Amino acid sequence: MRKLRSVLVGTALAGALAAGIAAAPAQAATATTASAASTALVVQAQYAKHWFSGSSGYGRGESRGERSTYKGSWYYANGRYYFDLEAWDHDRDRQNTYVDFSYHDNRGWHTKRFATGGHSRWTFSYSARGGFDGFRTHIGEGTSRDFDWGTYYRHSF
Structure with a gap:
């Protein structure tokens, strides 16, 4: 055993x-x-992403569901700020959606306007060397002389 x-x-x-x-x-x-x-x-x-979004105002006869919307993200990497911006025009009234992207650097404020009649996406970047220190966005929908502008999204670094 x-x-x-x-x-x-x-x-x-x-x-x-x-x-x-x-x-x-x-x-x-x-x-x-x-x-x-x-x-x-x-x-x-x-390289953590940061999100922002917004919607346009709405005119007479439009419901909240017919407002234009945008969604975006940004991150900082290798001395540059990278942006990804996407916009949707939800009503089919043959008016464009406009997204104004304004950024601030050592020379002041600069604005880029993006336009779409349906759905579009834009990607772009800025160098931090010029003193890039903040941005703001807002969206409007309508004809060139009548925009239903939403409120601003502001961000400073």
Whole structure:
């Protein structure tokens, strides 16, 4: 009986030792994966996206559902501010939607106007070297002399 017990204990010990040796490379791979994941989190945190959105005002006879809307995001990376802007004109009244994107730098305020009759997306970037320190956006819908402007979205850095 003692011999059988010794053989069983020896077999269990050898099995545990073999399992530990086999698990060592797997643990090393897990540690490498965890290290890569933490590095990816640091990079992702470094380039975190920030969101902004808005909607136009609405004229006579229009409901809230017919207002134009926009959604955008920005992030800072490698000395530049990157923007992604998307706009929708929800009513089908043959009037355009206008998104004014104004930014501020060492030379003052500058405005870019984007227009769409349905759905459009724009991507652009600005260097931080010129003193880029903030932006504001708003959206309007209508003819060139009559815009239903929404409120401004403002952001400073």
